[in-house]
Amino acid sequence: MVKKSTVTTIILLFILFFFILPFEICAMYIIIVAMTYVLLFYYPKIKEQKNYSDLNQDLPYALRHMGIELKSGKGLHDTLITIRDGNYGSFSKEINRVLEEVKFGKSTEDSLLEMSKRIKSEGLTRAIQQIVGTLRVGGNVAYSLEIIAQDISFEMQIKLKEYSQKLNSFILIYTFIAILGPVIILIMLMAASTVMGDVISSNMLMLIYVAFFPMVVMFMGVFIKKLEPKI
Incomplete structure (x- = not known):
């Protein structure tokens, strides 16, 4: 509304x-x-x-750390405490929130699932689904987390490579529109005005340079931001 x-x-x-x-x-x-x-x-x-920009970068290392802790015989709760105290940025903060919710009576499964809904990360969602599924039916969580960490690292490398390729081609378009375009248009208008007189009014020219080109640059910046890979 x-x-x-x-x-x-x-x-x-x-x-x-x-x-x-x-x-x-x-x-x-x-x-x-x-x-x-x-x-x-x-x-x-x-x-x-x-x-949460640092979460995807720290996630593979945190999952490997969790796998090592679980292999050593620690329980899931103690492992989450270790990750909370580790230097994993936003992921450690979110784990701390999960532990606080568990402390006040919420189940570990529900807290982890809410964290996956709160944070838009495919890798984190896969890891939490694996942990929750293992808690319900049993299985080797440590091995699964290591496999997921390897997959996340590989997918991150592939997506970053694809993003760099798209960005290289997009930079050419951005350079032309944001830098060369205004200069070329101004030169053409100046050349045309010497022969034909005023082609467009001064107000329209001010509109193009003050509002139109900044708007195009802003939209292209938003588009570049949306092209960033998300794991």
Whole structure:
């Protein structure tokens, strides 16, 4: 409902401005509003992803550490305490939250499953499903965790390689639009104005350079962020 009311307000304001202000000002208003809306919409997601940016990198090492602890004869709870006290960044913090929930009466299975829902990580979800399944039916958790850690490391290498290849080609497009594009357009307009006079108005030119190109750069930055590999 909040989104609908916001969009309705924006449309009404645009209609009001359209009959009062020039077209260039109205177009600049629409572009600025669109940029603000995109930033407000994606900022929470980007912030959440940034908070757990180190988790995927530390996860394979933490899983191997858990496997070694379980092989040595420790129970799952003691192993989680060891991981909590280890230097595994966000993963250690989340394990600490799990242990606190268990301390106040929640089962280990439910706490781990809630952690997997809270954190969007395929590798972590697989590891937790393996742990929970083993707790329910029995099995060798240590061996399974080591296999999952190897798979996560291999998948991370593959995805990072694919991401670097996509990023190399995308950088060419970004460079042309963000750097070469404005310069080329300005040179063409200057050359055309010497022969034909003013091709576009100064307000429209200001709109292109102040609002349009920054909006394109912002959208491309968001797109690059979405291309980042997620394990």
